[in-house]
Amino acid sequence: MSVITLMTDFGIKDGNVGVMKGVIWGICPTAQISDLSHMIQAQNIREAAYVFARSVPYFPKGSIHVVVVDPGVGTNRRPMAAQIGDWFYVGPDNGTVTGLLERAEQSGWQTDFVELNRVEYWLKDISYVFHGRDIFSPVAAHLANGVSLHELGTPFNDPVRLQLPKPEQTKDGWRGEVTHIDHFGNISTNIRVEHLGDAIGQKENIVVRLNGIEINGMVNTFGERSVGEIIALIGSTGNLGIALVNGNAAAKLSVKPGDEIFIISDPKGLREAPPRRSEGGRDL
Amino acid sequence: MSVITLMTDFGIKDGNVGVMKGVIWGICPTAQISDLSHMIQAQNIREAAYVFARSVPYFPKGSIHVVVVDPGVGTNRRPMAAQIGDWFYVGPDNGTVTGLLERAEQSGWQTDFVELNRVEYWLKDISYVFHGRDIFSPVAAHLANGVSLHELGTPFNDPVRLQLPKPEQTKDGWRGEVTHIDHFGNISTNIRVEHLGDAIGQKENIVVRLNGIEINGMVNTFGERSVGEIIALIGSTGNLGIALVNGNAAAKLSVKPGDEIFIISDPKGLREAPPRRSEGGRDL
């Protein structure tokens, strides 16, 4: 019984996501299909890459992840399937896999890429504008049925990669960027718990600055502060986050993706251990 | 393993769609259930009919489609189940099936309609206001379990039909209507690729007019033009569409369903082959 997820910028009102499920079940009737998100901002590949990288590791080995945020549909951008570690990606070769690829390289996971070109695994009629339905869903379903990656197309090894911003060390800490604003208005950044090194053991000494405000000391969770306070904490996938207890931090602070954020801490703690990703949460 | 889809105007916040799934799984535990849309505009049967007609053909044979956009719930409108071609409909007899019925007639598919009145296939207590839960979900689940259409009620042959607008030929092309605005703001119309006949081979000569603007030449896909340009193209189900590359065409052009649109083309090409629907995309 295979798991397939769908992530798109299609929204939820037009039936297109349902149609993809219909196509999948027509080929692989037992697939367990989950939506990941269909509210990715239109054409925002970077947001898709962010949600993809942090979500996929929680899915079972062998799960197949279809992502269709695809401004280049119908042009000569490559349709692609890939194995990255224990999981499969199916979608356009447009950089969506960048974040997970970085993690694969840090963790020594295997990767394998094919350009989809075996039309016998696609729908018979291919539109110019909906490859999610015509190519990617049927390919995912055939993968779920046990067709191997290399039967689906021609191997290649230069997938498109996004230039994701990296935190930079400063004299007293790190400069990072806001990467995502979630449904609650919580702010995620690209500074990770590993950047903080031993300093994380003395949360009360850490200072965070963004958009003209300064947060003194970090906390572990929301309930440690009163409703209405701005807090800094490590989010559920290890990234530095800023939140407003029971409120919308991004709205209150007028923060948006790309804004810069500084973290200032005990220089000793910050400069020791090189940043390295934990395997946090992957093992059940 | 049967596929059941759900389409409603219920929205996604109140739990009512989940409840329908609970009722279905109580009767048919193995059903594969997909949402089609729950964001149909309240009471907008025409929008439901549009999404229904273009989505259903991508689902496996025997799939069951529950649609509850039902302003007449609890009155004497007929509850109905139908077989249309290879698929089943369960919902009110209010015209939702019109578009798919037209396609069935053009394609020579079988159709069969019953008025639901066998209460042993319903929940025990029937509310006046939620037949989606009390009648349509249990009926769909029993269909999925193999109960035949004719066990569920009394056959009839005059389902309610909507008056869907048809394109009209003009001296130099066709006059049609906007039928749908999607999540991206892409505009769909009732003019189909078949209306264009051979003219579709010379896309650069086609002119489209709507709401005071003129689009010269059609394209195959978004990536052929620059970000911010208005384009005309054939959408994924064969209808003429208007889009703004990486933007919202409907907002920019202030277009809404019902607005008129003109297509002007080589008269020779336009007047030849009579409009006829393709079977596009149905075969896997």
Place this chain on the structure above:
Amino acid sequence: MSVITLMTDFGIKDGNVGVMKGVIWGICPTAQISDLSHMIQAQNIREAAYVFARSVPYFPKGSIHVVVVDPGVGTNRRPMAAQIGDWFYVGPDNGTVTGLLERAEQSGWQTDFVELNRVEYWLKDISYVFHGRDIFSPVAAHLANGVSLHELGTPFNDPVRLQLPKPEQTKDGWRGEVTHIDHFGNISTNIRVEHLGDAIGQKENIVVRLNGIEINGMVNTFGERSVGEIIALIGSTGNLGIALVNGNAAAKLSVKPGDEIFIISDPKGLREAPPRRSEGGRDL
């Protein structure tokens, strides 16, 4: 084949709900998972309790309901699993189960509560901020696999309960409160059909007052009145509701949860039978 539902205030854009499904399928690959709602207002436990109580009874016996509206995540609020009648709850001990517990007590259903503390049924790494993923989803999956409630933690018998407002009898009827506004703008209240007793047989004599307006007579369903009329009726789970035919009553009347509502009726009918919940809709 077990049914698991998910209800949260996470919204649908960030992938967190999908991640919970990934965790569940990693442990229980055959689980049938349904969303109940992910649009509960942020931190609004009362709204979660309302949707929970009215939705769960429509799910099959043994179904497992994960609810994560959890402002106290990471603090010392208890993580909990419970059996209430034929169904299971997994989530924080914060009052979400209050409405269903009241119904259990009125109906004589069994209840059983455990504080989750057997970490072998959790993910290996537990974040401070996402127990829905790290604790509640894996526990639900193990329950679906047949692990018994008492293997998951330590029994207790004092779950947190919300103070839900109760209708009060007046000299000529009842005073209640608005409990929920649905997607359509329909208004639900805590006055139930059982409060009306025999008076419900003479709907035309009942008067409803809220926010300065008076509705004379109740109806069974929307289609009995013209588009644009305000109506009072019994909703699909037995509560008094107010609606605007084909419109948004809450917007038109500027009504919000907590607003008071009065129902005036034949005093004889109203004061007879003590309020008692029907088993409406539970039996298939």
